[in-house]
Amino acid sequence: MSLSLIEAVLLVFVLGCAIGAAVLRDVLASLMAFAAYSLGVSIIWVMLEAPDVGLTEAAVGAGIMTILFILALANTVRPQANGLFESISVRTVVLVGAFVVVMIATVPSLPAVGADGAANPVVSGEVTQYYLENAYADTEVKNGVTAVLAAYRGFDTLGEAVVVFSAGVAALTVLRQEVFA
């Protein structure tokens, strides 16, 4: 697998931001690193030709999540930071390291990026091919993702929408408010 320069830079950036979000002692700095991480990941999604996911990551991960985190932070007491980095315990490093090793072990079983035909069971799979061939005739939308989201898997999407709705209702209930705002 060969990386283009921009991909390599993005990966290093995302990795750095992820580590920064984990080890920075100041919560606000950690939040900023997390937002930058989300933005980097969203660009990676676009480069991997998944613009729908990239848009979601940019809007939700880098946008709304950061705003909500900052608001929560503004409503809590921000501890005075001593030193730039959190002290890191060996146990945590071992645990996280083991998790990373397990995740990396699954990578070789994934099809190569951009692989086509039999080399990529995701693309050549029966379901994917059915969607690609019939999506426009069935649903009259050109974006296959939307066709799956709103038509073929519409029931799942209704569930997702209800989950978002329930999140709002749950927040109202927990905070004992009767109206938003």
Added chain:
Amino acid sequence: MSSDERTGLYVESTIIMTTVRLVAPFVLTFALFVMFHGANSPGGGFQGGVIAGSVVMMLAFAYGIDAAREWLDVRVVAALASGGVLTFAAIGLGTIVLGGNFLEYHLYEQFISHVVAYAIELVELAIGGIVASVAIGLFFLLAAGFGHAVDSPEGES
């Protein structure tokens, strides 16, 4: 948390207010574009809804959260959220009434031609309404802080 502490969060800035006033219409237009055009290009209700919600957050940052809260009618937020769920469910269940499966859009074809594309568009808008209103609601709830939730006695609810 006392109210004067909270208003301390807001700093009036001509630069931010002017920028937001300029940018907000374009962001809202982009949100609607993402929602409406999601059928033919990347995007859809979830993404467009979040972008639409962020317009209100931008206004709140520029003009103060309390001012934005007063400006925004809570009934609109509630109507968007529950109306979205009801619209989506109604479109889905309507096809069952017509004797088909859940969300079998083609059954509406007898009333309107090319209804599938329109129905998907309507579903995306419903999703956008839910996501935008919940994002706005969570924003205002978090901004209000948890003071009053703690202050109110246990048995009151």
